[in-house]
Amino acid sequence: MTEREVRFLTREVSRILSMVRVNPLTREELEFLKSVVEKVLSGRLDEVTMEEAERFAEIGKRWWLEEGREEAYKIFLTGLYIKAYLLSREVVEEREGSCTPS
Numbered sequence: 001m002t003e004r005e006v007r008f009l010t011r012e013v014s015r016i017l018s019m020v021r022v023n024p025l026t027r028e029e030l031e032f033l034k035s036v037v038e039k040v041l042s043g044r045l046d047e048v049t050m051e052e053a054e055r056f057a058e059i060g061k062r063w064w065l066e067e068g069r070e071e072a073y074k075i076f077l078t079g080l081y082i083k084a085y086l087l088s089r090e091v092v093e094e095r096e097g098s099c100t101p102s
Contacts, residue, residue: 001081001084005081005085007040009077010037010078010082012074015036016071017030017095026049029059033075035072036082040082048086050086051081051085051086054079055079056078057076057083059075060072060073060075063076064076065070
């Protein structure tokens, strides 16, 4: 998983969110999704927490299950992809740390 891939997917979510209205999402959910997208697109992916990635995916999943909308599915998958990126980054950092001589 690369940061470039996450930014690519997040640009698509940004486009989707520019068209979404408060219903079926709450105003709080919409603002939350936009805040995570802003972090990613402004080069601050390292500021996104695992909890934010999980919530991002959960919002998309709930919307997708309730309405079956393709846009919601894209949001759900992007949240999962952000989460996978964060996990893979942790693994790489752990490996690099364990290779450091004592």
